[in-house]
Amino acid sequence: MMPPHQESSNITIHNSPASIMLTTTRTAENFVSVHAEPSTSAADVVPCSQRPIPSQQQPLTPLPFSVLSQSLRPITLKFEEVAYSIHSSATTASCFSSHKPKPRTSVLNGVSGVVRPGELLAMLGPSGSGKTTLLTALGGRLTGKMSGTITYNGRPFSSSVKRRIGFVAQDDVLYPHLTVLETLTYAALLKLPKKLTTQEKIEQAELIIVELGLARCRNNVVGGPLLRGVSGGERKRVSVGLEMLVNPSLLMLDEPTSGLDSTAAHRIMVTLRGLARGGRTVITTIHQPSSGLYRMFDKVLVLSEGYPIYWGKADQAMDYFGYIGFTPSFNFLNPADFLLDLANGIAPDVKPDEQLEFHGRVDHPDDQNSTKQFLISSYKKNIYPTLKADISQNLQDSSFPTAKSSKSSEVEWNSSWWEQFKVLLTRGVQERKHESFSGLRIFQVMSVSVLSGLLWWHSDTSHIQDQVPNIMKS
């Protein structure tokens, strides 16, 4: 079987040193920031003066084209009164009760916000508070009964918006036996426009590897549950890199730091903040950030059982809760801990040792509920009016292409059928290079591939999101 990195077909993955940092600069935090070029027509792009100042410029060799340096179309995301409910009787339904209307459980209740290019929004809340559901809704992936409005530069979700969104799910789907370089290279070969040569696409993958600080592990296998591979943080950065290949204007990440140590989590968050400062709109859910991570957020949305209890600047959250009467009775080093306690209905006047007792006792839920109710009503009274005014601000925007230009750009971004087939075949062989081949297995795989292919044969390009998981699995 072919060793990794060996030339196969006409696709070659080089291990040459990445001397292609066209648009990268290192900041004082030893962070590689991604310099995108937001359109100057967008009203609320973060001014250059607010971006991190590079401490040193590195000598750069120009590339003919860089996916990261091409002009972005910044996205201002606004969502207002988003509510979502699910059927809660799935387990109790029987053939005798099937005609009864099923009760619904509310998951999100009147959640609103505005996130602008250059901003990093963190959604905080206890487990089950609705963070992932909201992120999925904002990413245009939520099916079911949802109400409220979500707009992208003032327009509803559309295929051209979809193209500009990168979504990193909590459970990322990666090929365990491919190396970091191979993973990103095959993705580049599939995703990048056909006007680029194969060599240029490979260079884009190398550029992303450098951008995300993966150069050290570029030749390590990604790994999975049964195969030891790169570390959790590196794996997460590979997932971010896969989304960056299409240079998204709006990047969404579900729990990108879960299961990581504080250093790896910090590195991921530094990366995300850099992506935001490059003109992108970045939204992440996060479970229990350290105080260091918390300080990196621009805005914070705190959810409690699907209700918002805080929306605003991260560094003003403690002041707000102090204003409505919740001042920590001891010095909270980590504001996130304080916010999560409040979202759980735990008032700060309960001392730490009493809090343990509080968690263990069952006769206090009323106290917790009344605290939550007070926080929800305070949000409606103090925060929502200002937020609503902010959402109502008109946005002068011309950054999305018209239907006609969008169509032509979509055609431009598709590789030919034959190109995709060659890449998928090579990737499939590479991924299974450790396995022994038999005629039966080859027949089995080919039959499933043909069937999958027929299912999506001539499907509309606007359904590309549905096709991607099939491409990944095939």
Ligand SMILES: Nc1ncnc2c1ncn2[C@@H]1O[C@H](COP(=O)(O)OP(=O)(O)OP(=O)(O)O)[C@@H](O)[C@H]1O
């Ligand atoms: N399709 C669904 N079917 C059943 N329950 C659902 C569905 N979608 C959401 N829920 C419920 O809605 C609530 C919110 O779920 P969600 O995953 O958004 O929470 P979360 O804040 O992201 O939690 P975690 O931090 O544990 O990931 C949970 O109680 C979950 O069980």
